[in-house]
Amino acid sequence: xxxxxxxxxxxxxxxAGVAAASLSLPSKLFAQDKGELTxxxxxxxxxxxPTTGPSAVNPTIQGLYxxxxxxxxxxxxxxxxxxxxxxxxxxxxxxxxxxxxxxDGVTWHDGSPFTAEDIAWSLExxxxxxxxxxxxLVWAKIGNIKAEGNRVTADVLExxxxxxxWMSFLTGYVLPKAYYEKVGAEGFEKAPIGTGPYMVEKFExxxxxRLKANPNWWGxxxxxxxxxxxxxxxxxSRVAEIESGSSQVTLEIPYEEYDRxxxxxxxxxxxxxxxxxxxxxxxxxxxxxxANVRHAAVMSVDKKLLVDRLPRGYGLPIDxxxxxxxxxxxxSIKVEYNPEKAKELLAASGYSTDKPVxxxxxxxxxxxxxxxxxxxxxxxxxxxxxxxATIEVYEIAKHYELRAADKLAPAxxxxxxxxxxxxxxxxxxxxxxxxxxxxWDTKDVIDAINPLWGEADEAKRIAGWKAxxxxxxxNAYVLPLLQYAQPIVHAKGVNVVxxxxxxxxxxxxxxx
Amino acid sequence: xxxxxxxxxxxxxxxxxxxxxxxxFVVIRIAPGDPIAxxxxxxxxxxxxxxxxxxYGLDKSLIEQFVIxxxxxVHGDFGTSISLRQNVLGLxxxxxxxxxxLSIFALLIALAIGLPLAVLGARERGTAVEAxxxxxxxxxxxxxxxxxxxxxILLFGVLMPVFEISGRVSPQLDLPFTTNFYLFESIVRxxxxxxxxxxxxxxxxxxxxxxxxxxxxxxxxxxxxKELLTLDYMVLARVKGFSETQVILREGLxxxxxxxxxxxxxxxxxxxxxxxxxERLFSYEGLGNMAIDAVVNRDLxxxxxxxxxxxxxxxxxxxxxxxxxxxxxxxxxxx
Numbered sequence: 001x002x003x004x005x006x007x008x009x010x011x012x013x014x015x016a017g018v019a020a021a022s023l024s025l026p027s028k029l030f031a032q033d034k035g036e037l038t039x040x041x042x043x044x045x046x047x048x049x050p051t052t053g054p055s056a057v058n059p060t061i062q063g064l065y066x067x068x069x070x071x072x073x074x075x076x077x078x079x080x081x082x083x084x085x086x087x088x089x090x091x092x093x094x095x096x097x098x099x100x101x102x103x104d105g106v107t108w109h110d111g112s113p114f115t116a117e118d119i120a121w122s123l124e125x126x127x128x129x130x131x132x133x134x135x136x137l138v139w140a141k142i143g144n145i146k147a148e149g150n151r152v153t154a155d156v157l158e159x160x161x162x163x164x165x166w167m168s169f170l171t172g173y174v175l176p177k178a179y180y181e182k183v184g185a186e187g188f189e190k191a192p193i194g195t196g197p198y199m200v201e202k203f204e205x206x207x208x209x210r211l212k213a214n215p216n217w218w219g220x221x222x223x224x225x226x227x228x229x230x231x232x233x234x235x236x237s238r239v240a241e242i243e244s245g246s247s248q249v250t251l252e253i254p255y256e257e258y259d260r261x262x263x264x265x266x267x268x269x270x271x272x273x274x275x276x277x278x279x280x281x282x283x284x285x286x287x288x289x290x291a292n293v294r295h296a297a298v299m300s301v302d303k304k305l306l307v308d309r310l311p312r313g314y315g316l317p318i319d320x321x322x323x324x325x326x327x328x329x330x331x332s333i334k335v336e337y338n339p340e341k342a343k344e345l346l347a348a349s350g351y352s353t354d355k356p357v358x359x360x361x362x363x364x365x366x367x368x369x370x371x372x373x374x375x376x377x378x379x380x381x382x383x384x385x386x387x388x389a390t391i392e393v394y395e396i397a398k399h400y401e402l403r404a405a406d407k408l409a410p411a412x413x414x415x416x417x418x419x420x421x422x423x424x425x426x427x428x429x430x431x432x433x434x435x436x437x438x439x440w441d442t443k444d445v446i447d448a449i450n451p452l453w454g455e456a457d458e459a460k461r462i463a464g465w466k467a468x469x470x471x472x473x474x475n476a477y478v479l480p481l482l483q484y485a486q487p488i489v490h491a492k493g494v495n496v497v498x499x500x501x502x503x504x505x506x507x508x509x510x511x512x
Numbered sequence: 513x514x515x516x517x518x519x520x521x522x523x524x525x526x527x528x529x530x531x532x533x534x535x536x537f538v539v540i541r542i543a544p545g546d547p548i549a550x551x552x553x554x555x556x557x558x559x560x561x562x563x564x565x566x567x568y569g570l571d572k573s574l575i576e577q578f579v580i581x582x583x584x585x586v587h588g589d590f591g592t593s594i595s596l597r598q599n600v601l602g603l604x605x606x607x608x609x610x611x612x613x614l615s616i617f618a619l620l621i622a623l624a625i626g627l628p629l630a631v632l633g634a635r636e637r638g639t640a641v642e643a644x645x646x647x648x649x650x651x652x653x654x655x656x657x658x659x660x661x662x663x664x665i666l667l668f669g670v671l672m673p674v675f676e677i678s679g680r681v682s683p684q685l686d687l688p689f690t691t692n693f694y695l696f697e698s699i700v701r702x703x704x705x706x707x708x709x710x711x712x713x714x715x716x717x718x719x720x721x722x723x724x725x726x727x728x729x730x731x732x733x734x735x736x737x738k739e740l741l742t743l744d745y746m747v748l749a750r751v752k753g754f755s756e757t758q759v760i761l762r763e764g765l766x767x768x769x770x771x772x773x774x775x776x777x778x779x780x781x782x783x784x785x786x787x788x789x790x791e792r793l794f795s796y797e798g799l800g801n802m803a804i805d806a807v808v809n810r811d812l813x814x815x816x817x818x819x820x821x822x823x824x825x826x827x828x829x830x831x832x833x834x835x836x837x838x839x840x841x842x843x844x845x846x847x
Contacts, residue, residue, distance in 0.1 A: 040678070044805055046595045046596050046805070046809075047595075047596060047597055049597075052597070053594075053595065053597055054594065054595050054809060055595065129563070132567070137560065185597075189597075189598070202683065204680075204683075204797055205596070205797065205802075206607075206795070206797040206801050206802060206805070207679050207680060207683075207795065207797040208679060208683040210683050210684075228683045228684070230678050230679060230683070230795065231795055232677075232678045232795045233792060233795065233804075234792055234793050234795070236662060236665070236793075237665065237677055237678055237793055237794065237795060240665045240666070240669045240670050240677050241677055241678060243670050244669050244670045244673040244677060245673065246669075246673070246676070246677055246678070397546070397547075397549075397808075397810050400546065400549035401546035401549040403549070404546070404548075404549040404561070405549075436549075436561065
């Protein structure tokens with residue numbers, strides 16, 4: 001038995017629909033005031049201590065830390081260094097001591113005065129193993145740190161030419177001695193204070209961060225009074241955030257979406273190269289011990305085509321692990337793209353397209369934009385010259401594990417950031433065999449790098465690193481691919497200054 | 513009878529949780545990705561690696577690690593998160609209310625959609641209306657919840673921006689809450705402005721989770737109702753003069769509800785599992801969102817804590833469903 005749907009039933013159904021629709025609440029209840037900025041950020045902030053734990057070495061989080069805390073030394077958007085909390089710094093003539101002058105008139109967010117004691121305590125704390133600072137080995141190279149007036153001095157226990165660069169880099173933050181000692185680590189997590197351009201107003205982990213402009217910031221009060229940072233880790237949701245007008249700025253979205261969004265009315269963007277590169281590690285095992293195979297693998301990759309096709313032209317092909325902004329960049333080092341020569345080299349080792357050399361290449365999928373697609377394209381290019389590579393997808397955590405154990409496949413894709421642009425933190429750690437971050441262990445590279453760790457003459461040090469880059473390129477010990485560009489989309493009402501380090505800094509944003 | 517059944521279920525529950533604890537502990541330690549390798553400092557030596565390993569208790573044998581962890585859990589100490597450096601139990605309990613509220617809201621939406629559709633389908637059996645409901649059910653079921661999430665974001669977040677795309681509540685609001693059950697507390701405190709804001713954030717993720725479940729409820733209940741409608745007592749009800757809708761609601765629904773209840777219980781646990789991806793998509797600050805971060809960071813203590821709490825939720829829900837079934841079913845109630 002059945003009955004027909006009558007008008008009353010339909011009306012009831014329509015009523016139910018209207019009731020459901022009425023749940024559609026005034027989502028834009030909080031219209032953006034002038035002086036109010038909302039950013040859809042791509043990572044969560046796990047911890048408020050910028051000097052300890054895994055988050056301290058996560059480059060993407062540094063923009064958040066730098067909004068609240070100041071680093072010892074300021075790094076400008078072009079990666080150059082400038083006076084910050086330290087107005088002057090340097091070495092003694094014999095390089096056995098360092099000295100620093102501390103800025104006057106700075107206050108912490110709670111209004112208490114910032115002093116040289118804070119600098120000395122922050123440096124001391126960073127060098128203690130028990131604090132869990134991941135860069136503790138670097139900070140422990142200075143000791144006997146003393147504060148007197150507005151001057152801080154420290155003895156050099158082991159010469160570290162990049163110690164001042166680290167003061168603008170990972171874990172190089174100044175924390176409040178008196179406040180931290182009073183509230184402890186747990187209290188600091190709940191109510192962090194710094195000397196930075198913004199003060200923490202409200203923080204919900206995995207949800208949002210509300211910042212309020214610090215009117216007493218030594219660099220001048222930031223243009224936006226209130227900044228809300230929403231942690232939107234899904235790229236599609238970030239696109240929706242900016243497209244719906246819920247956020248005015250976002251970053252790290254697919255390049256296709258970047259092009260689409262900036263073409264829309266009321267939207268703008270910038271997509272400049274940052275201090276992050278894509279590369280393929282070669283491990284000195286199996287067929288990679290054959291120089292002809294390595295050279296062929298390097299010279300058969302058309303990097304320009306890769307950049308043009310995959311990140312849609314956003315990015316820069318590179319031939320060494322140094323980008324143009326880095327201190328040891330040498331534009332004269334070039335690696336040619338020559339598939340014909342690659343075939344000849346492989347033929348000399350007994351390989352051809354009919355009898356290809358075979359190895360595995362590992363890659364992440366989705367960890368970096370177009371990572372897997374890039375490796376697929378490279379494998380296609382290799383196939384044409386006589387290299388048959390099998391792609392193995394792994395998670396980034398597995399990459400770290402294998403790299404530390406020196407068990408990466410003969411070829412493995414990775415990205416390498418170096419926000420201070422020093423060769424020790426790019427070519428140095430990536431190519432120095434004994435480092436847990438390197439898998440190429442040949443003696444020639446180790447011997448070339450060894451004297452550079454403690455080289456006191458800066459010009460000689462940089463020249464030495466350029467020579468290492470040349471040695472690495474000449475022997476095809478690694479395959480550098482491209483320097484990444486970071487897509488940032490924003491409403492036209494906001495001016496955004498892109499920082500080469502990749503840190504998205506609200507303090508650099510102003511109303512248009 | 514019920515007491516004995518409940519006791520048996522409680523013992524089974526403890527055994528299940530122990531099994532989950534063993535499996536999770538072993539699996540996440542043999543899975544690829546060493547948490548120590550992810551935090552190695554530049555220039556670290558083997559001694560530094562060993563020091564870090566000892567710091568996080570990873571230098572001991574698997575059995576030793578398990579015994580230490582399990583004795584801690586028994587005493588309410590789930591350890592300390594590697595990435596968040598906070599007490600795991602505190603973190604998990606802090607997030608659980610958000611996930612529970614989302615899941616329960618999703619369940620209510622699923623029931624609100626599924627029940628009327630089932631009744632309508634049964635009433636209009638054999639007509640185009642029933643066919644239309646079947647098609648809608650098929651569509652709702654064949655699209656996974658995260659994809660519904662994307663569709664909803666596009667529809668109600670971008671094209672017709674009426675709902676919030678991300679978060680649990682607007683950051684600009686001052687929240688007077690003392691617990692993390694924001695929605696519940698906003699209603700109790702009669703702060704309906706906050707209730708509206710919370711629902712505005714929760715609606716899309718809840719609907720994404722609810723649609724597949726609503727389809728299951730509609731399909732199963734409709735089928736049960738259709739079978740019942742041919743029985744003699746239903747015919748008798750019609751003879752008594754009850755309309756078709758009255759027959760279904762008064763006589764059919766309570767008898768058809770039992771199999772649906774069991775299924776809803778089971779499906780509700782799947783729905784909670786689905787919050788992992790959906791919470792991530794909507795940047796909703798629940799347990800699922802935290803679970804993804806924990807996995808990405810290889811935060812072993814946090815993963816263990818979250819999985820154990822999820823497992824506890826599953827067994828508690830199943831227990832509740834079993835008890836409800838026993839109470840509602842006269843044959844079980846009277847032994």
